[in-house]
Amino acid sequence: xxxxxxxxxxxCLNLVSNLAIAAGPPTCPADVASDCAxxxxxxxGEFFPDIPKIKYEGPSSKNHLSxxxxxxxxxxxxxxxxxxxxxxxxxxxxFRGTGGDPFGAPTKMWPWEDGxxxxxxxxxxxxxxxxxxxxxxxxKWCFHDRDIAPDGKTIEESNxxxxxxxxxxxxxxxTKIHPLWGTAQLFHHPRYMHGGATSPxxxxxxxxxxxxxxxxxxxxxxxxxxYVFWGGREGYQTLLNTDMERELNHMARFMxxxxxxxxxxxxxxxLLIEPKPQEPTKHQYDWDAATAANFLRKYGLIDEFKLxxxxxxxxxxxxxxxxxxxxxxxxxxxxxTDANTGDPQIGWDTDQFMMxxxxxxxxxxSVIKNGGLAPGGFNxxxxxxxxxxxxxxxxxxxxxxxxxxxxxxxxxxxxIEDGSLAELVRKRYQSFDSEIGAQIEAxxxxxxxxxxxxxxxxxxxxxxxxxxxxxxxxxxxx
Ligand code: XUL
Ligand code: CO
Numbered sequence: 001x002x003x004x005x006x007x008x009x010x011x012c013l014n015l016v017s018n019l020a021i022a023a024g025p026p027t028c029p030a031d032v033a034s035d036c037a038x039x040x041x042x043x044x045g046e047f048f049p050d051i052p053k054i055k056y057e058g059p060s061s062k063n064h065l066s067x068x069x070x071x072x073x074x075x076x077x078x079x080x081x082x083x084x085x086x087x088x089x090x091x092x093x094x095f096r097g098t099g100g101d102p103f104g105a106p107t108k109m110w111p112w113e114d115g116x117x118x119x120x121x122x123x124x125x126x127x128x129x130x131x132x133x134x135x136x137x138x139x140k141w142c143f144h145d146r147d148i149a150p151d152g153k154t155i156e157e158s159n160x161x162x163x164x165x166x167x168x169x170x171x172x173x174x175t176k177i178h179p180l181w182g183t184a185q186l187f188h189h190p191r192y193m194h195g196g197a198t199s200p201x202x203x204x205x206x207x208x209x210x211x212x213x214x215x216x217x218x219x220x221x222x223x224x225x226x227y228v229f230w231g232g233r234e235g236y237q238t239l240l241n242t243d244m245e246r247e248l249n250h251m252a253r254f255m256x257x258x259x260x261x262x263x264x265x266x267x268x269x270x271l272l273i274e275p276k277p278q279e280p281t282k283h284q285y286d287w288d289a290a291t292a293a294n295f296l297r298k299y300g301l302i303d304e305f306k307l308x309x310x311x312x313x314x315x316x317x318x319x320x321x322x323x324x325x326x327x328x329x330x331x332x333x334x335x336x337t338d339a340n341t342g343d344p345q346i347g348w349d350t351d352q353f354m355m356x357x358x359x360x361x362x363x364x365x366s367v368i369k370n371g372g373l374a375p376g377g378f379n380x381x382x383x384x385x386x387x388x389x390x391x392x393x394x395x396x397x398x399x400x401x402x403x404x405x406x407x408x409x410x411x412x413x414x415x416i417e418d419g420s421l422a423e424l425v426r427k428r429y430q431s432f433d434s435e436i437g438a439q440i441e442a443x444x445x446x447x448x449x450x451x452x453x454x455x456x457x458x459x460x461x462x463x464x465x466x467x468x469x470x471x472x473x474x475x476x477x478x
Contacts, residue, residue, distance in 0.1 A: 070406035086377025088140035088180035093383035144185035182219030187232035197254035198247035235281035252299035306335025325366035336376030360408025
């Protein structure tokens with residue numbers, strides 16, 4: 001054979017063997033076989049060998065693996081940026097997201113994945129999580145029980161799996177890292193098809209309680225600062241077969257039991273309800289912030305819970321994220337933000353990283369007015385697009401998401417320091433700064449007195465809303 005032919009033959013052989021690897025059942029990745037031992041779940045060397053620790057380089061940097069706006073130690077409005085933001089990585093998207101959708105197969109098979117949902121794989125993934133957090137410079141993470149450890153055949157087996165992975169997570173956390181929040185996944189398994197706390201089946205209600213009990217225990221053990229309830233299946237498909245009143249009463253009883261258990265185990269974290277109007281059910285009971293607040297007030301739970309506002313959930317409910325944050329804030333229950341965004345042309349929960357500086361500025365205006373979110377923070381409940389498949393894309397997405405919110409913080413601070421927007425708002429209501437206005441606001445504005453005043457004053461002068469001026473001031477700051 002001539003040299004050219006030999007090279008061609010070798011190339012073909014290589015292609016065939018690569019195809020065989022791609023098509024065969026994945027075990028330990030072929031190209032890094034020497035780096036891992038699939039039976040122990042151990043992984044030698046780094047998961048992200050090509051990624052350096054991400055640093056702040058300022059807005060003029062062209063390095064996509066650097067922060068341009070997020071400078072953790074810098075003070076804005078008298079507080080370090082890291083303390084305003086309190087960023088967290090969502091384990092389920094970042095380490096369990098595959099890029100699969102209802103029409104297509106997974107597109108992401110990270111080098112450390114072996115294609116199984118084994119305990120060994122769960123531990124290896126946990127190691128990847130902590131290397132990622134350390135390189136990104138983020139000291140909080142969020143998880144569902146079932147993302148981090150495989151489900152077992154019985155509650156006992158699931159709990160044992162969870163304990164094993166949680167023990168490793170505790171060791172890898174060290175002293176600096178801990179969960180922003182933990183939660184129980186009560187929506188994937190078929191037993192939860194009618195809901196968990198709102199299932200008509202008593203056995204499912206009890207199973208849900210057992211799962212939440214354990215998830216609260218491990219969140220507490222790991223030093224978690226909050227615990228989340230997202231009721232993905234707590235809702236209905238049709239009211240023809242649903243006793244909505246009974247289901248809501250059951251959900252309240254479940255939340256009361258969670259409060260009692262939190263106190264029993266000495267968990268001081270905040271309990272958070274995460275509203276979402278629909279998806280996966282047609283109608284979810286925690287529709288939006290106002291609906292969740294009403295539920296909490298009706299059942300006397302308003303002092304025991306706060307809300308976790310997710311921006312993409314806000315838009316699904318027909319609101320802006322700003323509206324949901326403000327609704328939670330003025331009700332005294334803004335506790336956390338699941339920082340993501342939707343797509344204006346798509347009607348479902350796309351869970352994208354927030355990249356719009358205007359949206360981030362509005363979010364930060366609310367957060368500043370709230371005095372921050374602690375012990376809550378910003379959890380990146382966001383995933384890479386299906387078509388983003390490089391390992392470095394995981395870093396790029398988080399860096400861009402962190403920078404966008406950091407830019408929002410800087411802009412919001414500029415707007416607050418400038419004061420002209422606040423002045424515009426103050427002026428709109430200045431007639432209420434009068435003696436009669438103060439009387440009304442103090443609850444002493446009875447109709448007899450108001451009728452007399454209306455007759456005395458005659459036709460009121462109504463001023464311009466100055467919307468375009470407000471928008472001009474806002475745009476100038478971003
Ligand atoms: C689903 C969602 C969840 C919750 C936690 O839309 O946001 O991931 O944040 O269960
Ligand atoms: Co969420």
